[in-house]
Structure formats: structure tokens, C-alpha cells
Amino acid sequence: MKKLSLLLASTATALTFSTAARAADAELTVFDWAGFEDQSLIEGYVAKHGQLPTYAFFADDDEAFQKMSSGFKADVAHPCSQMVSKYREADLIEPWDVSRIPEYGNIAPRFKDSKIFADDGGVWFIPTDYAYTAVAWNTKDVPEADVASLNVFKDPKYAGRISLPDNTDDVWSLALLATGVTNWTEVTDEQFAAAAAWLREVHPNVRAYWSDPSELSQLMASGEVLVAWSWNDSIALMREENFPVGFQRTAAEGASSWFCGYVNFKDAPGNEDKAYDFINAWLDHGSAKGLLANFGYAHSNDAAMAAIPAEELVAADVNPIDGTLLAQTPIDHAMRERMLEEFELIKTGF
Incomplete structure (x- = not known):
């Protein structure tokens, strides 16, 4: 499990500095919940680029949307499902190219079954955690x-x-x-x-x-x-x-029950290829283990979840x-x- 002191430190940073960034890879800025700057969730990204992305933090979904709609710049963000339509209607995000996301097909259909998330215009939301x-x-x-x-x-x-x-x-x-x-x-x-x-x-x-x-x-x-x-x-x-x-x-x-995932911002300042490296690392099977062990959450990738013993899901209270x-x-x-x-x-x- 993530040690309480580490999460407290992350939360304190988020509450004190709000959108102040934790600098790392300057070519990708991730706007995320406090505590999600966790390497176990994106081992593939770190292995490829040698460091974590730059993270900026928010405390709740409404705060995050207000900051983005007021001009804060990031490459990707981690809203929960009920916020996606607000980002779309504000014209803040663009579709993901799922041909560049091999594990997208393994995301459970129940997390994708909405025209808010995917329509003729493309796929606007990549569910990751619930x-x-x-x-x-x-x-x-x-x-x-x-x-x-x-x-x-x-x-x-x-x-x-x-x-x-x-x-x-x-x-x-x-x-x-x-x-x-x-x-x-x-x-x-x-x-x-x-x-x-x-x-x-x-x-x-x-x-x-x-x-x-x-x-x-x-x-x-x-x-x-x-x-x-x-x-x-x-x-x-x-x-x-x-x-x-x-x-x-x-x-x-x-x-x-709830689920969250990532959106891809229009006119983002960073490297688009790294945004795809980030989401592909998140959808990797190892991320599901890190998510369960460090947050007590389940992963949207059904294939990844199938590799986790049932007793571990019960212990974390994410079993059906x-x-x-x-x-x-x-x-x-x-x-x-x-x-x-x-x-x-x-x-x-x-």
C-alpha cells in the first residue's frame, strides 16, 4: 500500500499550490488528482522517457474544469465520467486516436457505452479506473x-x-x-x-x-x-x-459506483506522442496491479483485472x-x- 505519509505529502502539495506543477518531463503536463503521480501506474512511460511527466493537481472535478476553462494549460487530465460532456461542450478537448492505443479494446464495454465518450467524431474519453x-x-x-x-x-x-x-x-x-x-x-x-x-x-x-x-x-x-x-x-x-x-x-x-479516465486537450503545449505513451502505460496490465495495491481502485482494462487473484479484489472491496x-x-x-x-x-x- 502507499504509505499514508506519502499521500499526505501529495495532498498537502495539491491543497497549498493547487495547479502548481511537480516538474519532471517538461514535454508532458498531466492535470490529475493528488497522489496519482505514482510511477506504478505508468511504468512504461518512465521506462521509455526516464522520468515521470510534469504533474499539476486538483482537489475535485469542478475545480479542475474551472481552471482549464479559465486558461490553465495541460496536455491531458483525469476527470470522472460525469464531467466529460462539460469539457466537450467547452471545446477544450479533442478525440483520442484509438488506433494508437492497443489496449483500448480491452476496456470493459460498460465504461465506453455512451455517445458522450465516443461518437462519430471520435473517442473523447479513455476510462482507466473505477x-x-x-x-x-x-x-x-x-x-x-x-x-x-x-x-x-x-x-x-x-x-x-x-x-x-x-x-x-x-x-x-x-x-x-x-x-x-x-x-x-x-x-x-x-x-x-x-x-x-x-x-x-x-x-x-x-x-x-x-x-x-x-x-x-x-x-x-x-x-x-x-x-x-x-x-x-x-x-x-x-x-x-x-x-x-x-x-x-x-x-x-x-x-x-463511479469511474474516471483521461481526456486529451486541444492546442496542448506538450508532445502529443508522449500523451499516447502516457495513456498506453496507464492501460498496461501492470498498472492494474499498482492501482489496486496503492489506491484500492480497480482498472477499466478487463484483461488486466482478470490477471489479479479474486481474493485480492475482495480484500480491496472492488469485487462485484x-x-x-x-x-x-x-x-x-x-x-x-x-x-x-x-x-x-x-x-x-x-
């Missing part, structure tokens, strides 16, 4: 029965001891699931209102809205937080430190589950903006 957002809980102090339902976040017993993500997509996936919605591409006004009301009811219980996995890990390790809505990597960090944490992906109302999943696929822009604005109001107590 995982879950579900209930993390302190197994020493919280009975497993308490996390059998997402209503644990409303339980007065845990007032001031829960944490939710400071992330529009994840927090609304929770609220929608908790109020009976499993497909967020068709949310009615009534369903939106019910989910917003649920979040407002939960808000007084929230100790903190976490912004990155290391922050959540610290909150839970300190004992301040007992229950959280979490990604897999927070779980991996805590388990590495032998913290007693569980990951409930089969609560009665369900859990959320029987239960309800809300897939964080692209949604209508107007609805997502509405979610973003409403969440900001909720966080400030309105």
Missing part, C-alpha cells in the same frame, strides 16, 4: 447493524461524528439513494426536493465535509468521526495503518457485489448545476 462510494465505519465503536441502512447518517447517536464528502456527485448519490432513487439520469423535481431535504436533515450531524481521502482517514483515525460516506482509497489508507474500519457496500438502500448501485454516469448539465448550487446552500446552513 471504485465505489459507500459507508465507512469504525468497527470497534459502531455495530455493523447500525450501518445496514444509509439512515445511519441521520441517527442522533452519531450526531457530530459523521463525515460526508465535499463533492457534489458523491453527496448527491448518497442523498438520492437514501430517498429511493437509483438512477440519477432521470431525477424529478419531487425526487430532487426529497434528497435535498434529507441532506438538510443530516447536515447538523456532520462533523466535517472531507475533501480528500487522507483528510477523512485522519478524521476517523483520531476518533472524531465514526461513520462516513467514503471512497475505497480512504479505506485502504486506514487498513494499512491497522485501523479498524469496515466498508459497507450493501446497505439496504445501496451504494454508488449483489446489491443496489447508483452509477455516477453523465447527467444533464442543468441538473448537476442545480445540485452544486443546492449543496453549497446546505453546507452553509440554508
Whole structure:
């Protein structure tokens, strides 16, 4: 596993300097989540070019899009699926030439089945990684029965001891699931209102809205937080430190699944050939092992995943589950903006 101290250092860099770059190969700038400047994900690139690309970091998808649309320059970036249409509509990206990406055919079809990702104009998005957002809980102090339902976040017993993500997509996936919605591409006004009301009811219980996995890990390790809505990597960090944490992906109302990948910017400043070397290294089978070991995430390349023993997938909580999943696929822009604005109001107590 990636040591907690290393991820904390990466996160601190990202939060302090935002888009300040970690300089390496000046001919390729990668705009990425903090912590993803990990050689195990792109061994082929380093073997060919002798160093990592230059990395710049962001803390969430909305921040990344705002910076790119405001003129920040990078060659490739790592958004999650629901953001791709925004990059396309802003005319910031160009299609990938998949004839130059041999492993593209091994990416699971479920990650490519959208005209937002691929259409007559080409392939706009290369999916690379996926995982879950579900209930993390302190197994020493919280009975497993308490996390059998997402209503644990409303339980007065845990007032001031829960944490939710400071992330529009994840927090609304929770609220929608908790109020009976499993497909967020068709949310009615009534369903939106019910989910917003649920979040407002939960808000007084929230100790903190976490912004990155290391922050959540610290909150839970300190004992301040007992229950959280979490990604897999927070779980991996805590388990590495032998913290007693569980990951409930089969609560009665369900859990959320998401996937991310890379887009290729138009008029990028770097070397286009190196952008393809980068994505080909990411899709290599060795990357799947590094992704699972260092982040607790699964890889979009089905052939690469097939080479990983099933018990390792179970241990990382990325094995398939029987239960309800809300897939964080692209949604209508107007609805997502509405979610973003409403969440900001909720966080400030309105």
C-alpha cells in the first residue's frame, strides 16, 4: 500500500499550490488528482522517457474544469465520467486516436457505452479506473447493524461524528439513494426536493465535509468521526495503518459506483506522442496491479483485472457485489448545476 505519509505529502502539495506543477518531463503536463503521480501506474512511460511527466493537481472535478476553462494549460487530465460532456461542450478537448492505443479494446464495454465518450467524431474519453462510494465505519465503536441502512447518517447517536464528502456527485448519490432513487439520469423535481431535504436533515450531524481521502482517514483515525460516506482509497489508507474500519457496500438502500479516465486537450503545449505513451502505460496490465495495491481502485482494462487473484479484489472491496448501485454516469448539465448550487446552500446552513 502507499504509505499514508506519502499521500499526505501529495495532498498537502495539491491543497497549498493547487495547479502548481511537480516538474519532471517538461514535454508532458498531466492535470490529475493528488497522489496519482505514482510511477506504478505508468511504468512504461518512465521506462521509455526516464522520468515521470510534469504533474499539476486538483482537489475535485469542478475545480479542475474551472481552471482549464479559465486558461490553465495541460496536455491531458483525469476527470470522472460525469464531467466529460462539460469539457466537450467547452471545446477544450479533442478525440483520442484509438488506433494508437492497443489496449483500448480491452476496456470493459460498460465504461465506453455512451455517445458522450465516443461518437462519430471520435473517442473523447479513455476510462482507466473505477471504485465505489459507500459507508465507512469504525468497527470497534459502531455495530455493523447500525450501518445496514444509509439512515445511519441521520441517527442522533452519531450526531457530530459523521463525515460526508465535499463533492457534489458523491453527496448527491448518497442523498438520492437514501430517498429511493437509483438512477440519477432521470431525477424529478419531487425526487430532487426529497434528497435535498434529507441532506438538510443530516447536515447538523456532520462533523466535517472531507475533501480528500487522507483528510477523512485522519478524521476517523483520531476518533472524531465514526461513520462516513467514503471512497475505497480512504479505506485502504486506514487498513494499512491497522485501523479498524469496515466498508459497507450493501446497505439496504445501496451504494454508488463511479469511474474516471483521461481526456486529451486541444492546442496542448506538450508532445502529443508522449500523451499516447502516457495513456498506453496507464492501460498496461501492470498498472492494474499498482492501482489496486496503492489506491484500492480497480482498472477499466478487463484483461488486466482478470490477471489479479479474486481474493485480492475482495480484500480491496472492488469485487462485484449483489446489491443496489447508483452509477455516477453523465447527467444533464442543468441538473448537476442545480445540485452544486443546492449543496453549497446546505453546507452553509440554508
